[in-house]
Amino acid sequence: MPCQRLPRALPALGGILILTLLSGGSAYADAKPWRLHEALSAPAWLDVGGTYRARFEHLDGDFRAGSSGSTQILVGRLLFGVQANFDPFYIGAELEDSRSQLDDSDTPLGTDDVDAIALLRAYIGAKGLNMFAAGDQLDVTAGRLTIDLGSRRLVARNRFRNTINGFTGVNALWQGPAGTQLQTFYTLPVHRRPTDRDRLDDNDIVTDTESFKVRFWAVDLRQENLFGGATGEAYVFGLHEDDGSDVPTANRRLLTPGVRLFSAPAKGAWDFEVEAAGQVGKSRSTTSSADTTDLDHRAGFVHAHLAHTFDAPWSPRLVLQYDFASGDGDPNDGENNRFDTLFGARRWEFGPTGIYGALARSNINSPGTRIEIKPSPNLNGFVGYRAVWLASDRDALTTAEVRDPGGASGSFVGHQIEARVRADVLPGNLGMEFGGAYLFDGEFLKKAPNAAGNGDTAYFYTQSTLTF
Incomplete structure (x- = not known):
């Protein structure tokens, strides 16, 4: 790590040190959380x-094409929001300040790590009751938004990632009296800047x-209490892109319809989830302005899991899962x-x-498969395992830009093991998290023509989050 980076890192390092020292305050676990709103005697x-989160990450044996081996990063994210409520109207804003330190030339740094002093949300909205049926509620928000x-x-509104997807437009949510929910939005995705290294x-x-x-839009219909108490969902997403002078795109013109059926976890019971989506339209292979070839886009994904939560100390939950994306x-x-995957999140499913x-x-x-435990209301963790193949051995491992167009390197990427422990040290104010993953490289990562050749990949992180 170049020594000149140390002065720039000291504020974030100090934040981690202070938050870690505060972890000795577990005796205050039953105390009421401190809130800035109350301290200011706000109306x-x-x-x-808001929140402030600091996370240190270290990576050995980078799997990405062209990487040389080991790297690290220290990221911090401050979120600060205000909202004024004048029933039925509300207006608010949220600032995001996401920064990195300690990175070096081998660190895969991008706009998913850095977005310094950004206007994440600025919105106005209104809520109404009994709009279309007795007992229903309609909530309409316009402006710069985040969306789950x-x-x-x-x-998704990203949680683990250091920056958060933003959208400018209108979002409407209608909740009916019989467990019916309809959500729709029409937005312009926010382009985070700068982009150069x-x-x-x-x-x-x-x-x-x-x-x-x-332009990005969606319509999503959900119905609770279907057969066996399960919840069903049907949706369609639309994305339409054109190249701009400062926003290169793959000219995606995609429709993504899908369905989902799931039940909620409960102690002593089975739960499940099945989701499938297709994807049709046009797209290009790259975002280069020189790439003018429109390709027919035909793709899809499937997720399924079956889980059981045991009625036992620590509430262990065993999950069997499967994911396929073409x-x-x-x-x-x-x-x-x-x-x-459009603007979706993946940490909870595919690892850090x-x-x-x-x-x-x-x-x-x-x-x-994954085993989850919850020793106490303020402590939980899990250990997970995945075997990973490419759906097509002639396409890339997209996260690594490693590819064998001839398919001679096989499709087996490797075995991934991950673990995470999360503790609410001062419930409502201070949370700490430790985790990591280990990827045993398989045939594809060893033999592909542009494979990094760095061997197995080891990653760990530690983070503290202060809520105020």
Whole structure:
């Protein structure tokens, strides 16, 4: 680590040190959480608060093409929001300040790590009761937004990642009296800036933008209490892109319809989830302005899991899971068969992201299992395992840009083991988390023509989150 980076890292290092020292306050576990809103004696109609999170990550044996081996990063994320409530109207804003330190030339640094002093949300909305039926509720919000929808596999407000997806537009949620829910939005995705490596490394402050050249919309219908108490969901997402002078795109014009059926975990009971989506339209192989070839896009994904929560101390839950997302079967057939996860999240399903992020919902064929435990209300953890193949051995491991167009390197990526422990040290104020993953490289990562050749990959992280 270059010594000149140390002065820049000291504030974030100090944040981690202070939060870690506070962990000795577990005797206050039953105390009421401290809140900035109360400390300021803010009026009841005004909400004020936020979070600060610091996380150190270390990676050995980087699996990415062209990488040289080991790297690390220290990331910090401050979120600060205010909302004024004047029933039935509300107005609010949220700032995000996401920065990195301690990274070096081998660190895979991008806009998923850095977005310094950004306007994450700025919105106005209204809620109404009994709009279309007795007991229903309609909530409409307009402005710059963050969005969680359904399983969060196709659009999400990111949690583990150091930056958060933003959208400018309108979001409407209608909740009926019989467990029916309809959500729809029409937005322009926010383009995080800067994008060049040097400016990201310096945590430069550049205003994020949106453009009518990229439009993203969805309609999602959910119904609770179907057979056996399960919840059903049907949706369609639309994404339409055109190249812009400052926002290169793959000119995706995609429709993604899907269905989902799931039940909630309960002690002493089985739960399950099945989700499947198709994807049709047009796309291009790259975001280069020189790439003008439109490909027919035909892709899909499937997720399924079956789990049981035991009625026993620590509430152990055993999960059997399977994920498939299509890859491009033939690079020369005029089609793109690689599934695009749009603006979805993946940490809870495929392992830590950050500077790791080995697995994604694209060109993957992966069964796995996980055991979760909860020793107390303020402590939980899990250990998980996955065997990973490419859905198409002629397409890339998308997170690594490793590819064998001839398919001679096989499709087996490797075995991934991961673990995580999370503790609410001062419930409502201070949380700490420790985790990691180990990827045993398989035939594909050893033999592909542009494989890094760094051997197995080991990753760990530790983070503290302060809520105020």
